[in-house]
Amino acid sequence: MSRWDTLLWVLLPYIALTSFVVGHVWRYRRDGYTWTARSTQLLERRLLLVGSLAFHFGILGVIGGHVIGILVPDSWTRAVGISDGFYHWMAVIVGGAAGLLLCLGALLLVYRRLRIDRVRATTLRSDWVMYPLLLVTIVLGMLCTFVGGLLDEYHYRETVSPWFRSVFTLDPKGSLMVEAPFVYQAHVTVAWLLYAVWPYTRLVHVWSVPVGYLARSPIVYRAKRGATRTALR
Ligand code: HEM
Numbered sequence: 001m002s003r004w005d006t007l008l009w010v011l012l013p014y015i016a017l018t019s020f021v022v023g024h025v026w027r028y029r030r031d032g033y034t035w036t037a038r039s040t041q042l043l044e045r046r047l048l049l050v051g052s053l054a055f056h057f058g059i060l061g062v063i064g065g066h067v068i069g070i071l072v073p074d075s076w077t078r079a080v081g082i083s084d085g086f087y088h089w090m091a092v093i094v095g096g097a098a099g100l101l102l103c104l105g106a107l108l109l110v111y112r113r114l115r116i117d118r119v120r121a122t123t124l125r126s127d128w129v130m131y132p133l134l135l136v137t138i139v140l141g142m143l144c145t146f147v148g149g150l151l152d153e154y155h156y157r158e159t160v161s162p163w164f165r166s167v168f169t170l171d172p173k174g175s176l177m178v179e180a181p182f183v184y185q186a187h188v189t190v191a192w193l194l195y196a197v198w199p200y201t202r203l204v205h206v207w208s209v210p211v212g213y214l215a216r217s218p219i220v221y222r223a224k225r226g227a228t229r230t231a232l233r
Helices: 003-034 047-071 072-080 084-115 126-151 161-167 182-200 202-208 226-230
Strands: none
Touching: 003 161, 003 202, 047 072, 047 084, 047 161, 047 226, 084 126, 126 182, 126 202, 161 182, 182 202
């Protein structure tokens, strides 16, 4: 492996992961009050509703696809009777559909942020780094699925996936990435950069999904006047 390969496929993942973990701890301790998506719902609702729903449903599908395609070894899916051919077509059809929904949502959200003055005025400096990285990661991911998956039929589960897992077993097999097609190399490189800046952006809100809402006791909201009248009675 050249020095460049070592930098991209061995060092970059650890630099990004260190920034990701340390950055989240630092942000939580130092800046807990800004740990939010900084909602602009009060400034514009319609585009946000469509864009945000498409983006979040799309990303759930894409995350599911990444977990099965990257974290689960291909030998496991074969062992439960899923053939490589079936897996491949499911990845293209289901992964592609989720990716298209994600693209639609992301484009709408970015359009809204750029074209609606009130929303644009709330844009942070970190957004100008995060949004381009997010969009480029998504577009390159789509190219992996449609160009790598349809035209080339490249088997990334034999290279990209074991390499990704090897990073977490602290035995990074960078050589697996050296021969991967450029779109895969570019997609994962930009994704690591996105992970590196993640804690310093509004993406931290991902870890504040209000799951507790599902189990907590209901809160009864009443209008103030009504409440006063009830109390007087
Ligand atoms: C280093 C981490 C990542 C790796 C190793 C990775 C790897 C891959 C691979 C191999 C594919 C092709 C899947 C297929 O054709 O079946 C893909 C597709 C895709 N990736 Fe990633 N990815 C990573 C992070 C991300 C992130 C952070 C995002 C978005 C925020 C993203 C968005 C997408 C999208 C939209 C697709 C196309 C739709 C799909 O197949 O689900 N990826 N990725």
